[in-house]
Amino acid sequence: MAYVVPKESYNGKVLGVSFGKDSQTLNFGGENTLPFLSFEGEIPAKPVIAFEIQDIPPDDWPETLKAQYAAVSSDPVKWAMHCQNELKAQAIALRLIGTHPDRENRSAQDAAKTVKDVLAAINVPLIILGSNNVEKDASVLVAAAEAASGHNCIIGKAQEGNYKTIVAAALAHNHKLIAMSELDINLAKQLNILITQMGFNKENLITDPMCSALGYGLEYTYSVMERIRLAALMQNDATMQPPIAGDVGMYVWKIKEVSALEAEVPLWGKLEERGVAWEAVTASAMLIAGTNLLIMRHPKAIETVQKVIGELI
Amino acid sequence: MALSGVEIFKLLPKTNCKKCGFPTCLAFAMKLAQAGVELEKCPDVSEEAKRVLGEASAPPIRTFALGIGEKAVKMGGETVLFRHDKKFFNPCALALNLKDTLSDDEIAKLASEVSGSEMERVGQKLRVDAVSIEYASNDSRRYEAVVKLVAEKAPFTAIILVCKDAAAAETAVKAVASRKPLLYGAASDNADAMAAIAKAHKIPLGVCAEGLEALSSLTEKIKSLGVDDMVLDSGAKTAKEIIENNTQIRRSALKKNFKPLGYPIINFVLRADPAVESAIASVAIAKYSSIVVISSIEKWKNLALFTLRQNIYTDPQVPMQVEQKIYKVGEPAPESPLLITTNFSLTYFIVSGEVENSKVPTWLAVMDCEGLSVLTAWAAGKFTAAKISQFIKESGVEGQIGHKELIIPGQVAILSGALEDKLEGWKITVGPREANSIPTFLKQRK
């Protein structure tokens, strides 16, 4: 029996997105095959990893993670420069968590100023994330989009409850947009449709089907992503063709496995390594499922996943 | 691919003797094609027909066990490419690679570590399943001694013999034949000798070749030498080769019923940096590997890989769940606190673990919400005030405890008012949002 390479032919293609300015522009997406199967299609760009920074000190991060940025995390500008210059970040994701009503409830104006300051200090592409508070993001992200006008950023996340103002702002200021729904392929599809119906070009859109950490729902995210990819490629479903974002860090760094001391759980082994592995394994699984853009926190985990990407492309 | 009725008919005696209970051989063949009757019903069928038909009806990926006894790992038998299509059935084995050039002390220590690697997560016992012993000394007596040492120090662990020297392999296999080791490997230059060993000792054989074409012709040859249980190594080393080759193997087996690749896969993901190794191992776990061989088993790494394996291999249609009942944590007395949660395994094990940590004896009411987490169940209308109050009333807990206070998860604080209305005479207390605050919460109450 002769061996014949079992190739699939896909009639769809993942859309390519680029963000950032001038020589620092980054591309991701654009493949016409399932993740990393280059024997049956083209993979023009590598997945991108953005370092997450925040507008306020990360008091709620576990100690081992906080320690990585202790010297810079009191100031988002220093923090961003540290990621770009010292850690060689390809991209930075600024989370405006301080605007959350339960945190510092910072105003949209404060957020806009932070965005401006960070943009003035760096030249790598920037992702601007709200606090995930549906009402507050509706105004914060509008101000942030305006402050970043002309920088070709990615802003997000637009959700079912607030997408209108955010989409309009991304449209007005020429940004790319992350649309987030809750772990359901039909909800992801529906939100993309609503957003494109507002005249937003689907080629500027990124789907976040909602991430989850290893051991805490990862299997759901994994399968939703695989199904989105299959719909995009096999059924040529245009609404499922934007590249996929995985907001890994915020889900990983709040669970017990990344913060419980070894003395409390001797069977779990060293804490520092455990946290890094948790983020790296979660991110690697997301890549295999179809993620094109990862948002991560720990420098060692990012370095690890960059090595995996190096092996995958 | 199953055979058609006409293809099967060609293999039958064509005498229309009716002994099978069908009027003609063709009628019998048609029923066979639909798997509606057993081939044994025809007493005159030839050996050749049995072989061909048996093969055609065999599962597309051969199923067998690595090792023996309770901790043997079943492998193969998968039926889908994507877990959402049905489910992945047989979780891959994790194997620690050991070179026989290490000192006896190191080998004994590492083998004992594998043997003691078991941990519990979400009610499942998870462990490093195998030791893979690499023949690096070039000294067959040393190899045999090391194999015996590992077998002794890890008495229930599966053994993989990584040895391409037939003479050394034979001695080693004999030393642990009763443990049903996997002999790895047969390659193009030693296939006959290796096949003979595997056949004589009835053990599975690892087969390696560079690329899938060479690999398929090698497995066909080895099969013709009488070995049925094989494990495939396509030579994949990088993450890309692993995902591409493993995908091609799984697709060939499932979509083309290509028998030469219808076997479980082994991947060696050895890397110097343990964090990188855990990430590369993740690629193999997610994409179809049945045995993932790693070079170190730090506890943190095991925990991460066990968890990923568990996630990938859960049934996507049925969340893991526990029985609905009033659980006792510690030895609760009538005045001990009563907590309520849902029956999603993850939720139950996290919450009961934290209650245990508190050392406060507690009644834990676990309500059937079809295996959904607290907030998901609430959002889906399965963890509502009406349903909770009905459950509490019907559970009989009122007869067990001496108070009427129910502590609910902080995430559903919103239910407290409605619950006080529905559960007359009860006091509803809102607990913390996250389980890790439960110990402090319970201790402070006293």
Ligand code: B12
């Ligand atoms: C995985 C997931 C799913 C899975 C289901 C997983 C499962 N088996 O439950 C799927 C994809 C099926 C799903 C579906 C839906 N989901 Co959902 N899902 C999640 C997700 C990502 C994780 C849930 C989880 O597993 N948590 C882990 C467990 C352990 O948490 P837990 O049970 O709450 O337990 C913790 C605490 O509550 C506490 N605790 C538990 N018990 C007790 C008891 C006491 C006494 C105390 C003190 C504490 C305590 O301890 C635990 C650890 O801290 C969350 C978002 C998130 N990241 O949290 C959304 C989430 C829960 N889902 C949500 C929704 C809306 C839904 C859907 C209705 C949406 C839809 N797509 O239709 C459906 C409903 C399902 C249905 N059958 O109809 C919302 C709920 C919103 C809200 N506030 O009401 C969430 C919060 C998403 C969001 N908005 O951000 N979901």
Ligand code: SF4
């Ligand atoms: S018993 Fe066998 S030979 Fe006789 S009719 Fe049936 S199939 Fe034909």
